[in-house]
Amino acid sequence: SAVISQKPSRDICQRGTSLTIQCQVDSQVTMMFWYRQQPGQSLTLIATANQGSEATYESGFVIDKFPISRPNLTFSTLTVSNMSPEDSSIYLCSVRVIASEKLFFGSGTQLSVL
Amino acid sequence: AQSVTQPDIHITVSEGASLELRCNYSYGATPYLFWYVQSPGQGLQLLLKYFSGDTLVQGIKGFEAEFKRSQSSFNLRKPSVHWSDAAEYFCAVGGNTGGFKTIFGAGTRLFVKA
Numbered sequence: 001s002a003v004i005s006q007k008p009s010r011d012i013c014q015r016g017t018s019l020t021i022q023c024q025v026d027s028q029v030t031m032m033f034w035y036r037q038q039p040g041q042s043l044t045l046i047a048t049a050n051q052g053s054e055a056t057y058e059s060g061f062v063i064d065k066f067p068i069s070r071p072n073l074t075f076s077t078l079t080v081s082n083m084s085p086e087d088s089s090i091y092l093c094s095v096r097v098i099a100s101e102k103l104f105f106g107s108g109t110q111l112s113v114l
Numbered sequence: 115a116q117s118v119t120q121p122d123i124h125i126t127v128s129e130g131a132s133l134e135l136r137c138n139y140s141y142g143a144t145p146y147l148f149w150y151v152q153s154p155g156q157g158l159q160l161l162l163k164y165f166s167g168d169t170l171v172q173g174i175k176g177f178e179a180e181f182k183r184s185q186s187s188f189n190l191r192k193p194s195v196h197w198s199d200a201a202e203y204f205c206a207v208g209g210n211t212g213g214f215k216t217i218f219g220a221g222t223r224l225f226v227k228a
Binding site: 030031033035041042043044045048056094096101102103105107108 | 146148157158160163165204206208210213214215216217218219220221
């Protein structure tokens with residue numbers, strides 16, 4: 001299993017600012033992912049966080065808007081840049097643990113942009 | 115490309131009645147299939163998963179799902195629904211190809227009437 005610490009748990013931000021979300025895992029993981037869940041919607045994959053290299057973004061998401069870092073196997077950050085009210089969502093970190101097919105989720109970051 | 119279709123946006127069943135939630139997937143190799151439940155304001159909870167072996171999978175809370183490769187389906191069932199089962203249900207598909215990512219369906223909202 002994996003215990004994921006994600007912070008902040010929630011934030012209220014002003015339009016045009018940026019927020020960095022941190023994800024720390026207590027075990028060695030193979031894959032780390034960032035998802036977004038907009039109000040009343042399903043989970044949408046933003047990107048795969050690759051250790052030591054640029055993240056792999058899904059269609060509709062770009063690095064300038066959602067820069068991601070993953071300096072080691074257990075830590076990643078997602079930045080939501082130049083925020084607008086449309087960025088108000090829950091952002092979730094998830095991981096796949098080595099030798100396991102299961103996907104674990106952090107508790108999420110509830111972001112509100114005014 | 116990897117995708118999940120949940121044809122029913124919402125379903126209403128009477129308490130004590132049986133339930134079936136539909137899920138169809140597209141995946142280029144052997145899929146890993148999941149059902150998650152999310153109650154309002156809560157995080158995701160894994161109900162059950164299929165990786166290999168027996169195509170009828172038992173999960174928590176009395177749920178089961180059957181993997182049918184010929185139909186690319188992974189429908190969720192419960193013989194007798196309880197009022198506490200009212201929630202959003204998400205089907206997801208992942209695997210060991212295509213970047214190891216997991217893609218979620220749009221979700222089915224379950225309403226339970228007395």
